[in-house]
Amino acid sequence: MPLIWIILAVLALGAAGYVLGRKRAVSSAGGDIRILHSLPNYYGMNVFLTAVVPALLVLVVWLLVQPTVIQRQVTQLIPDNDIMESGELSLIMSDVRRVADGLDRAVEQGALSREEARMIRTEFTNIRETLASIGVALGDDVNADVLAAAQRYRALQSAGNTVMAAAVLILAALGLGYAYSRTHKDFRARNTVERAVLSILILASTIAILTTVGIVLSMVLETRDFFHLYPAREFFFGTEWIPSFEGGSHLGLLPLLWGTLYITFIALLVAVPVGLFSAIYLAEYAGRRMRGIAKPMIEVLAGIPTIVYGLFALITVGPMLRDYFAEPLGLGTSSSSVMTAGIVMGIMLIPFVSSLSDDIINAVPQSLRDGSYGLGATQSETVKQVILPAALPGIVGAILLAASRAIGETMIVVMGAGAAATLSLNPFEAMTTVTVKIVGQLTGDTDFSSPEALVAFALGLTLFAITLGLNILALYIVRKYREQYE
Template structure:
């Protein structure tokens, strides 16, 4: 039984539990809801949750545990040499999963029968050609051990699916029966339902926290592995970035850091004035009709995919800057440059700064403006000397958050600034950032345990710390200097 069908059955049982629980509560109260401790719907929700939660929790647990148990059992079919090498064992198990999936697809499409699957012989039959007839591609030849393990994988998976369905449905039915048995006029159904809802809300918060901790742990553990193979001082203070798979790499962090900061500064020089001026106009000068169509048009920019901005940088902005500024001034002849990427990332950040600044400016009390007007100040003087100082902490926080967003941008940098890691003050030269090199070092068929690959995690951890510091600084500034108005 598929997972989707199993979930559907759980939902059907939960819906039936809601109806039965509500009807049973009303029947026991003689049809008078006033005799019930809780509203009738809470008795229905109590029965529905008792049917849904145990089965759903069991389903999630089995989906996590079953593949691990199946693959542990299948590892015994592999040669001893593969069992002793963890990396080779994982590759072999990946082949087993692919072949098993291919056989399942062939059977489901009617291209193979179960008898033909059992008769397949890797030494006599080309399994790749057999499965290729139904559109299942395999990257390499299939050994007899892998084929036998794939057969066992299908059989164990099918058996596990049956037992999983039986267990989940049984738990759901038992939960529903227990809920109906407990249903009585004096049952505190609302309290039980609210405790479940509270647990779900706490779990949602816990998932966010655990996700963050998981990201930190994964980055930190691989970064420690990298620094055990490459000197930390050479990484943080090296002036050359020249990775060479096979040895002799120079993995200096400073050229990437310089490119990242250079592009971010240019992006902020573009985004902050335009975004802030747009916010001031919308909040203080534009009437309701103008604001109603100008603000959505500005925010449309935020919905454009970054790859589209990358194409815009590659095709339009880069050639324009090269032909109008770089070549006439003798500063370069390439359309890929720091200036190209910085300008386009700045355009990307305009609606971010504009929207946040607009909300912050609108939160300044009207009484401050009225007081300024009352002593004879003009509108521009009121904005400059009253509104902006009052909104400055929030605007500063918005700018720092925009800087974090610019630091983490990848696609625009790849297409607009190039991939050259260098130290230069010329804004019309091609440079790159940490995010681009993270992608580059993890792309392709490379040795995962080599310093040239693990350096991506060190760069990611460094980038995480930088953006975290910027976000913490933004929050601190907002809390430290925020004005409290009644």
């Protein structure tokens, strides 16, 4: 039974349960819903949830566990010398899975009858050709061991699926029956549903947290592998980045970190004054109508995909900076430069800074403005001496959030600053950042056991640590600021 049918059947049971439960509750109250403890819908909902939720949970767990169990069973059938021959167990297992899937598909398409698929033998049939004729390509001729394993795999899989369907449906029916039998006018269905809602909410947040933990863990594990292959000292303090897949690479973090920080610095140099001043204008000076037009227009900038900013850097800003600044000043001939990426990234960050700062400035109480105006201060004096100091922690928080965004940016750097890892002070020279190199090391043909590929995880973890630190600092500052007025 395909998965979708199982789910639909469970939902149908749940829906039936909803109708039955509701009806039973109403009839137990003699048709007068005022006697019921909860509204009739809650009784229906209770039956629905009791039928559906446990069944679907079992389904999910089953789907996660079954492949591991089957894999373990099937692996025992593969003789050791086969593993020696092809080098890796995982390669054989993927062949096994492919043969099994191919046979299933052949049955589906009618190329083989169910019986033929089950009895097929390497001695009599060329399985590779049979499967190729229905579009399943195999890298090698199928030997008897693999075929046996594949047949076992199919048998286990189909048995597992049948048992799973039965178990899930029985569980749904049991849940339905249990909740239905408990449905009575005095049953506190409302409270039960409330608890169910609570656990759904907790489940959702747990998933989010576990995902984060999982991401960090996977990076930590890969990074550990990297540091087994490459000395940590040379990674953190190396000043050269020369990866070479033949070995003997220099994988120093410093040029990449320098590029990242340099570009971020220039981006903030652009974004902070422009964003902050436009926020001050919008919050303090602009009339209602101007604000209504200007604020959404600035926020449009935030909706532009970074690849489009990258194009802007590549075809407009880069050549312009080269022709009008870098070449006349004798600072370089490259249109990819730190300056290009920094300026364009700064433009991208303007709405970030301005929109957050605008909110923060608006949160400064009107009474402080009145107090300042009442003493005969002008608007700019009020902004400079009262509003900005009051809003400063929040603004710093906004800037730090923008900085962590800039550090994580990739596309604009690839297209604006190039991919050459250099340690240089010249802002018109091509440089690159940590993120670009992560992409560079992992795309293309890579061997995931070499330090040249694994270094990407170490870079990712470093980046994660930096932006996490900045975000925590920003949140801490913003929270401290909030306490002042509440």
